[in-house]
Amino acid sequence: MEKVLSFFGRPLVNIVEVAGHMALLFYSTIKLVFKKPFRTKLLLKQIEFIGANSMSVIILTGSFTGMVFAFQSYIGFHKFGADQLVGTVVALAMARELGPVLSAIMVAARAGSAITAEIGTMKVTEQVDALNAMAVDPVHYLFVPRILAGLIVMPMLNAVTVFFGIVGGYLVSIKVLGINKTLYLDYMYTYIDFEDFANGMIKSVVFGGVVTLVGCYKGFMTRGGAEGVGRATTESVVMACVLILIFDYILTAFMF
Amino acid sequence: MEYAIECFDLHKSFGTHKIHKGIDLKIVKGAITYIIGPSGTGKSVLLKQLCGLMSPTKGKVIVNGQDITVMKPEELVNMRKTFGILFQNAALFDSMNVYENVAFPLVEHTKLPKNKIDAIVAEKLRLVGLSNIEEKMPSELSGGMRKRVGLARAIALEPEIMLYDEPTTGLDPIMCDVVDNLINDTQKQLGITSIVISHDIESTLKIADYIAMLYDGKVVLYGTAEDFKTTDNPYVKQFFSASKEGPIKIM
Ligand SMILES: Nc1ncnc2c1ncn2[C@@H]1O[C@H](COP(=O)(O)OP(=O)(O)OP(=O)(O)O)[C@@H](O)[C@H]1O
Ligand SMILES: [Mg+2]
Numbered sequence: 001m002e003k004v005l006s007f008f009g010r011p012l013v014n015i016v017e018v019a020g021h022m023a024l025l026f027y028s029t030i031k032l033v034f035k036k037p038f039r040t041k042l043l044l045k046q047i048e049f050i051g052a053n054s055m056s057v058i059i060l061t062g063s064f065t066g067m068v069f070a071f072q073s074y075i076g077f078h079k080f081g082a083d084q085l086v087g088t089v090v091a092l093a094m095a096r097e098l099g100p101v102l103s104a105i106m107v108a109a110r111a112g113s114a115i116t117a118e119i120g121t122m123k124v125t126e127q128v129d130a131l132n133a134m135a136v137d138p139v140h141y142l143f144v145p146r147i148l149a150g151l152i153v154m155p156m157l158n159a160v161t162v163f164f165g166i167v168g169g170y171l172v173s174i175k176v177l178g179i180n181k182t183l184y185l186d187y188m189y190t191y192i193d194f195e196d197f198a199n200g201m202i203k204s205v206v207f208g209g210v211v212t213l214v215g216c217y218k219g220f221m222t223r224g225g226a227e228g229v230g231r232a233t234t235e236s237v238v239m240a241c242v243l244i245l246i247f248d249y250i251l252t253a254f255m256f
Numbered sequence: 257m258e259y260a261i262e263c264f265d266l267h268k269s270f271g272t273h274k275i276h277k278g279i280d281l282k283i284v285k286g287a288i289t290y291i292i293g294p295s296g297t298g299k300s301v302l303l304k305q306l307c308g309l310m311s312p313t314k315g316k317v318i319v320n321g322q323d324i325t326v327m328k329p330e331e332l333v334n335m336r337k338t339f340g341i342l343f344q345n346a347a348l349f350d351s352m353n354v355y356e357n358v359a360f361p362l363v364e365h366t367k368l369p370k371n372k373i374d375a376i377v378a379e380k381l382r383l384v385g386l387s388n389i390e391e392k393m394p395s396e397l398s399g400g401m402r403k404r405v406g407l408a409r410a411i412a413l414e415p416e417i418m419l420y421d422e423p424t425t426g427l428d429p430i431m432c433d434v435v436d437n438l439i440n441d442t443q444k445q446l447g448i449t450s451i452v453i454s455h456d457i458e459s460t461l462k463i464a465d466y467i468a469m470l471y472d473g474k475v476v477l478y479g480t481a482e483d484f485k486t487t488d489n490p491y492v493k494q495f496f497s498a499s500k501e502g503p504i505k506i507m
Binding site: 125136 | 333351
């Protein structure tokens, strides 16, 4: 009995512990956002790193997803002669679901991992101690600019993903599949609302927070040399991706 | 006598590994105290507890009359302005160049204009025997140079209490002397309280006002250099004579 309890109990306690710890860290980060000094330069650097440098990968992700999605949905719609609806479906899926989720996963893989590796290295080489030693709060110095940048940049990257997804879908539908252009656009305009985009935007703000918070948290908790940094980096990407999917479900259920 | 730091019955364990088993140590204000002892006895860990970077498992650390083991994180951050710390591995910020590293505490905690900061940085680097390396990144420096940049950064704000973790390890003999003199001079000129961890017996005996020797989680002897020269404490004798025969176990 005891064994069974500890088999299921141990991981559960761990999850609750990590979740609690992260929530606390997030809370103290948010409190510290409004505390001086404002490190504008660090914030801009992170915006450049998380945002600008992710651009090419985001454009690729968006356009290829849109293109593939057009092909796949065409197969279904063509069966009952609703070819013109492909555009609507592509746009809807991109705006509400694929844009926010895929861009967030890309950022987790690119920037989230790098955040963990950087802070983790600082941790194991005592640079975090050095910040502390010089009376600079590491959470204020390291977390705030990164998480703030995540919250700001993620929706923008989402917009880019969605835009290129729709463009990719359009090109495939019109140029490759030969769907009627006027009907395609007409249907898209009629059935897509501002709300669909707003929905995705809200999601991506949350995801931006999740990816950067997990990146910072995992880095900050790193122990044990270069190996520890490697482990933390992997864990950070996995954890961020899983949390993105979980939060995606929660948010979708809420905003349904 | 006035004390800058006092610790009472300090215990520290990592998991089941007991590092400190009841350390009582008083650091005299305005003096230089050396902490010596074999590698791995917890000198660095002790130093980190003295400035609140690590919290002891049990016991009290009083800095300027305040118990830092019960402080809130914000209070701790503030309290650390009292300290300048040289880490054993220098702990330079590797995303910043030498200039930015040394200027960091000045930029963070003072409102000095840029030209003032430039002057202080140049001055501190000169004190540690470095020049024209402001633009270099830490990864481009030798170990000894890195250590000296770390030293320049630690003294930039002229703190009340300086903690040096092996300031001369890895330096050539001439640079050792330069750094020894620097420790001595900063203390004499500014009345700074200094705590130095060192493996260099000769300079310890030369510079230290007080010495504490650590072994097996306890202070085995505390006293002046004279006390240490004349003691018949077997641990100290073995350590000073660099012999493997004696009560200190080689693990
Ligand atoms: N963060 C940590 N987690 C677990 N164990 C630690 C940690 N830091 C230090 N230790 C352990 O504490 C002991 C003392 O380490 P410490 O670095 O204080 O030694 P030291 O006296 O400074 O040695 P040296 O002269 O070689 O620098 C070592 O056995 C080390 O393994
Ligand atoms: Mg040490």
